Amino acid sequence: METKILIKDVSAPGDLILETETENLTLEVELPSGEGLVNSKEESFKCKLGRSRDLQSDKTHRTATPIIKVIDVKKSYTLGGMEVPILHDINLKVLEGEFLAIMGPSGSGKSTLMNLIGFLDRPTEGTIIIKGLDINKLSDKEVARLRGLEIGFVFQTFNLIPRLTALENVELPTYANARSGVDTHERAKELLKLVGLEDRMHHKPGELSGGQSQRVAIARALINDPAILLADEPTGNLDSKTGCEILNIFRRLNEDRRTIVMITHDPEIAGYADRIVLVKDGIVQNTE
Numbered sequence: 001m002e003t004k005i006l007i008k009d010v011s012a013p014g015d016l017i018l019e020t021e022t023e024n025l026t027l028e029v030e031l032p033s034g035e036g037l038v039n040s041k042e043e044s045f046k047c048k049l050g051r052s053r054d055l056q057s058d059k060t061h062r063t064a065t066p067i068i069k070v071i072d073v074k075k076s077y078t079l080g081g082m083e084v085p086i087l088h089d090i091n092l093k094v095l096e097g098e099f100l101a102i103m104g105p106s107g108s109g110k111s112t113l114m115n116l117i118g119f120l121d122r123p124t125e126g127t128i129i130i131k132g133l134d135i136n137k138l139s140d141k142e143v144a145r146l147r148g149l150e151i152g153f154v155f156q157t158f159n160l161i162p163r164l165t166a167l168e169n170v171e172l173p174t175y176a177n178a179r180s181g182v183d184t185h186e187r188a189k190e191l192l193k194l195v196g197l198e199d200r201m202h203h204k205p206g207e208l209s210g211g212q213s214q215r216v217a218i219a220r221a222l223i224n225d226p227a228i229l230l231a232d233e234p235t236g237n238l239d240s241k242t243g244c245e246i247l248n249i250f251r252r253l254n255e256d257r258r259t260i261v262m263i264t265h266d267p268e269i270a271g272y273a274d275r276i277v278l279v280k281d282g283i284v285q286n287t288e
């Protein structure tokens with residue numbers, strides 16, 4: 001039996017919010033009953049690596065508008081008084097609704113690039129524009145707010161707070177930034193249901209498996225309904241089956257219009273994305 005959820009009003013407390021603030025669209029999401037984005041009973045959700053034909057043909061949610069623009073960006077670190085260049089003249093556009101994989105060898109600058117895209121760091125030179133806003137023209141406070149509302153992060157090591165429950169971890173970002181009119185407690189519960197952790201809400205990270213922890217991290221990343229999800233080796237600490245389930249969650253989120261940028265060194269995992277860019281020695285080797 002399937003449950004149909006019709007999401008109409010993003011402002012009503014308790015609603016599952018899957019829309020951006022600016023695009024007040026009606027959206028239908030069909031989920032297997034009680035399973036959210038994860039179906040542990042396997043049937044309706046095939047865990048298969050690689051792009052499915054359906055995925056490639058159904059890209060109606062993608063627009064031609066770049067949501068991320070990286071323009072002539074350089075990044076250096078100062079080490080022992082010396083400036084060490086890490087990224088050289090990076091130019092990259094990510095379209096709204098796109099699923100992009102960034103690949104490259106260890107030390108090539110992938111995480112550095114992701115930190116810049118996620119406004120966790122500022123470029124030494126060049127411009128980064130997220131949703132039309134130029135980081136160079138924003139104060140630290142404005143950058144923090146934009147990051148808190150529009151960007152969700154998922155890391156290889158989950159980065160959950162050990163003494164907080166899954167539910168408390170998911171709610172945590174809303175103490176710093178939250179969208180007005182949203183019941184964040186209810187939304188955190190809905191998101192945990194969505195990732196299949198309804199029965200683990202009150203467990204602490206030490207009582208969860210790696211896959212469950214990563215699902216909590218994904219729910220946390222979605223708590224403020226960000227337009228962009230940034231994932232740095234999200235399956236790096238997981239076995240292949242669990243990693244595959246996480247990738248399927250990303251795929252569903254992307255089908256629901258979320259822009260995803262994922263770092264990976266694994267070509268098979270990168271094959272899940274719409275497009276792959278290669279970073280080598282601090283240079284983007286291909287932009288298409």
Ligand SMILES: Nc1ncnc2c1ncn2[C@@H]1O[C@H](COP(=O)(O)OP(=O)(O)OP(=O)(O)O)[C@@H](O)[C@H]1O
Nearest residue numbers: 077078079086104105106107108109110111112113
């Ligand atoms: N805060 C920092 N200070 C100095 N050097 C840094 C800093 N962060 C990263 N680096 C250096 O920048 C280079 C690129 O690091 P980065 O983490 O971006 O690579 P990566 O491609 O993500 O690697 P990996 O796949 O191993 O995670 C490395 O040589 C690293 O030592």
